[in-house]
Amino acid sequence: MAEKGISAEIISVDLEEERLMDLVDLNPYGEIPTLVDRDLVLYDSKVISEYLDERFPHPPLMPVDPVSRAKARLVVYRIERDWCRLLMQFDSADSETVAALRKELWESLVASNEVFASGTPFFLSDELTMMDCALGPLMWRLPHYGVEIPPSSEGIHDYQERLFALESFQKSLSEAERAMRA
Known part of the structure; x- marks a missing residue:
């Protein structure tokens, strides 16, 4: 929005x-x-x-042509299924389960560093897309939930820096979300 x-x-x-x-x-x-x-x-x-x-x-946050739109929808689906699903379980899980979830999320993100370092300013795109809108809240919450991306994952760090610097991203944060990184 x-x-x-x-x-x-x-x-x-x-x-x-x-x-x-x-x-x-x-x-x-x-x-x-x-x-x-x-x-x-x-x-x-x-x-x-x-x-x-x-x-x-x-x-526009979605591509115009149907094939590219379908591919973008699939990426958003995978972001939500593979990464957001794990993060959403943190608040209701016991400490042992949280540790396992944290490890699984960390490993999956770090293994994807090359995708983030693809040479495009945004996730698989030269323009901000719905994929970034799905990733942004997840990436912002990582430190709050103890998921520390290692310095060697420069692609992820560079992506986060570009995304978080956007005026629209900063405007979108609630007070509770700002407090996660205070």
Whole structure:
């Protein structure tokens, strides 16, 4: 949303609070994120992201041609399945499981250093894309969860530096997210 200059009212929801009932009225799963745009209610981050990219087409975050779009969707799917899935388990896992998750995530990211060092400024692209939008929050949270990328993984460090320096990325951070790196 920040990259596209979309203004929005963001309502934080504690899933244990009274507001959860309001959320369940909008979204049968009571999950976040949930987007309300006039009479339209959407949930699932991928559905929301693609809707916003189509509704606000400039700058585009997905390729124009169907083959490239499909490939980008597959990369986002893999980011979410291979990396985000692991990170999402940290908060509810015991310390032994967290250590195993941390190791698995660390190994997978470090093994992908060459992909990050592909010679393009963004993830597999010369332009910021939906792939970066999926990766950014994950990369930002790594130190908070004790996943330290080694200095030898220069491709990852350079990518993070470029992504985190974007004004739109900085605008997109919540106070809680800023506190993760304070």
